[in-house]
Amino acid sequence: MKVVVLGAAGMLGSALCKHMAQRHDVIGIARQNGPYVSHHCDLLDPDLNPLLDKIGADVCVNAAALTNLQTCHRQVDKAYKLHISLSALLAQRNERQIYISTDSVFDGFSPPSNGYSETCAPSPLNVYALTKLMGEAPVLNNDGVVLRTNIYGFNLTRPGNSLFEWIADTLAKGKPLIGYQDMIFNPVSIFQLSDAIEIVMMKDLRGRINIGCEEQLSKADFLLKTIAHLRPGYVDVSIVDAPEGEIIRPKSTVLDTRYAKTLGLPTMDIDEGIAQVATLLKGVS
Numbered sequence: 001m002k003v004v005v006l007g008a009a010g011m012l013g014s015a016l017c018k019h020m021a022q023r024h025d026v027i028g029i030a031r032q033n034g035p036y037v038s039h040h041c042d043l044l045d046p047d048l049n050p051l052l053d054k055i056g057a058d059v060c061v062n063a064a065a066l067t068n069l070q071t072c073h074r075q076v077d078k079a080y081k082l083h084i085s086l087s088a089l090l091a092q093r094n095e096r097q098i099y100i101s102t103d104s105v106f107d108g109f110s111p112p113s114n115g116y117s118e119t120c121a122p123s124p125l126n127v128y129a130l131t132k133l134m135g136e137a138p139v140l141n142n143d144g145v146v147l148r149t150n151i152y153g154f155n156l157t158r159p160g161n162s163l164f165e166w167i168a169d170t171l172a173k174g175k176p177l178i179g180y181q182d183m184i185f186n187p188v189s190i191f192q193l194s195d196a197i198e199i200v201m202m203k204d205l206r207g208r209i210n211i212g213c214e215e216q217l218s219k220a221d222f223l224l225k226t227i228a229h230l231r232p233g234y235v236d237v238s239i240v241d242a243p244e245g246e247i248i249r250p251k252s253t254v255l256d257t258r259y260a261k262t263l264g265l266p267t268m269d270i271d272e273g274i275a276q277v278a279t280l281l282k283g284v285s
């Protein structure tokens with residue numbers, strides 16, 4: 001299949017391009033360089049539409065976003081344009097749309113025991129979450145796919161500020177680490193999500209689908225599991241509740257993955273995901 005990936009130099013975009021390129025014709029669009037970036041373009045630029053016409057892909061995976069919550073808060077107009085206007089433009093096109101959304105569309109105040117299902121009412125707490133949620137609507141209204149998820153990994157093409165790299169860097173410097181025990185989620189690795197995106201594409205699935213790992217874990221648990229792979233025995237770790245910050249973030253964003261399983265998506269394991277990312281990160285650093 002011919003697949004265009006928007007945000008191809010990002011953390012997910014770069015892993016997805018690498019994964020998809022094994023079996024598909026992948027065309028990456030991004031502002032920055034990357035091994036799968038064939039076209040440099042600001043996605044808010046009017047040149048995007050003619051470029052996509054020229055490419056003529058079957059599927060468009062939109063993995064571009066303003067993932068810095070503070071930037072979204074300070075540049076609402078930019079977040080609006082990238083998450084909502086771009087999504088509306090893409091939804092009018094012929095390519096099948098796969099929009100990567102987020103688990104943070106929920107407020108986390110009283111999460112269901114199995115996590116939020118695809119039919120639970122969202123209630124975003126910040127500009128990032130609100131604009132990502134609003135970007136879902138045009139995709140769903142035009143028979144596309146919205147994948148709600150939370151991801152971890154690192155950018156395969158350049159050093160970045162991912163959670164994983166921050167943990168590795170702090171461990172390397174021998175500094176103290178802090179894990180939040182009251183923030184609960186069920187994230188997947190960029191590799192597990194890339195696999196799921198390919199399955200969604202090949203099965204021609206439509207609508208809103210949650211992608212998460214089987215286990216519900218705290219950010220502190222995630223930290224400890226990651227440390228166990230990167231630096232077993234490291235003890236300079238404090239487990240605390242998350243402090244209130246300038247940006248309000250939901251505390252529990254676990255996604256119910258039962259619907260995804262009925263669609264034939266694989267079960268995803270947190271330990272396998274972390275092990276794979278940690279092994280690769282150790283290999284490149």
Ligand SMILES: NC(=O)c1ccc[n+]([C@@H]2O[C@H](COP(=O)([O-])OP(=O)(O)OC[C@H]3O[C@@H](n4cnc5c(N)ncnc54)[C@H](OP(=O)(O)O)[C@@H]3O)[C@@H](O)[C@H]2O)c1
Binds near residue numbers: 031100101150
């Ligand atoms: N990371 C997470 O924890 C997480 C959790 C849930 C959902 N998600 C979703 O997963 C998807 C991928 O996230 P990620 O973590 O891979 O983010 P990322 O590494 O920040 O990648 C996003 C990419 O979007 C690009 N982009 C932003 N504005 C652009 C513009 N105007 N023109 C062209 N490119 C632009 C960025 O390019 P530049 O590098 O040039 O700025 C960046 O490479 C996003 O949809 C995000 O909302 C992420």
